[in-house]
Amino acid sequence: MQSGNAFTTPFGRRSLSLGMLATQAQASDVDPQASVDKWKLFRSLCEARALIGISDRALVVLNALLTFYPQNALSEAGGLVVFPSNVQLSLRAHGMAPATLRRHLSALVETGLIFRKDSPNGKRYARKARTAGAG
Template sequence: MKHITSTAVAAGARGICAESVEQSLPGMGSISQQPVFRPVLRREIMAAVNTCSRDLGLRQGAVVVLDALLSCLPCQGADGREAPVAPSTLLTVYASNETLCFRAKGLTDRQLRRHLETLENAGLLRRRDSANGKRFPVMQHGKPVGAFGLDLSPLFARAGDLLALALRRREEAEELRGIRAQILRLRAACADLHLDDAQAAFVDCLRNLVRRASLTLVEARAALAQLTAVLSRDTALPVPETVARAASTTATPTEMLPKRVMGSLYSQTKG
């Protein structure tokens, strides 16, 4: 029979005799029960969460708390450098609220609890509560094999999907920056054209459109397609190939900016 030592933070320590950790302490986070995933560095998964925070429904406070939780994982290699998080890494964080508040840039205990609930609702965290609510590791042969606390297994189970989504969002952001620049350049080219009132109002409102922080890629593509159509009708110059390529996804005549967007922009222009 093996002896397993359980160390409770701020609650003393006691010995537990059992044939297996899983049987003696049901409900705890255990290395043997963690999901299989490709090893990933903490900074990589954190960057992915930062990029996808809107998709995950996370505000900055919850992202900061997740960063604090990740900083508690044992990821130091034998050479002292940071090692990737792997399925063999204990993913249940047993640090106290006081430690987490400190690492989360001085959040209050109440703020911490609220953000932990947000992370749990987002499917990135699972609570592993002990009978008395304390967080502590379970040691076997001097190494932690499980713990009661805050289990990050759900986050790492989704690591591959989050990394792929983050890459897609970064590519979309890069494309959006390019389309913004093209719209401003083509808008300037409309200054010498004789446009009707509707076209002039549309071209004028584009300045506000590209400055809007919430501008989506779909709206930007539609605006570029509409602006390209205005230029092609009123000039004999060929439309630049890069512009035509960017507008090709929304090149049908009936696809314009959403009415709610155009209505808002026209009202800003008149104001």
């Protein structure tokens, strides 16, 4: 059993599947210096969506999430965190209804394409990095 890594459950108080746990463990082992072009990755995911088992509407949501990430290269050094509001995410997902948006976010989490971290009360939050000079 690993210690020191807190694996999160997906939003909506669902149980954590073994597949999600394995995906989170693999993500924690990624080389921090590795990077990939987000649009090349997205195109590859679109081509392989039948193999992955993800719908085209879920890919629309993923595309919208990627537009919130400021750099073209996805890397651990860049933070890999976006936290748009549901309203802004819906607008970039071509006006997708809130319930539909939540369903497709859930599908992205279940396939391991994204992780969602919520606070204990179920609300999203941004974690600020602690700097050495902060007091």
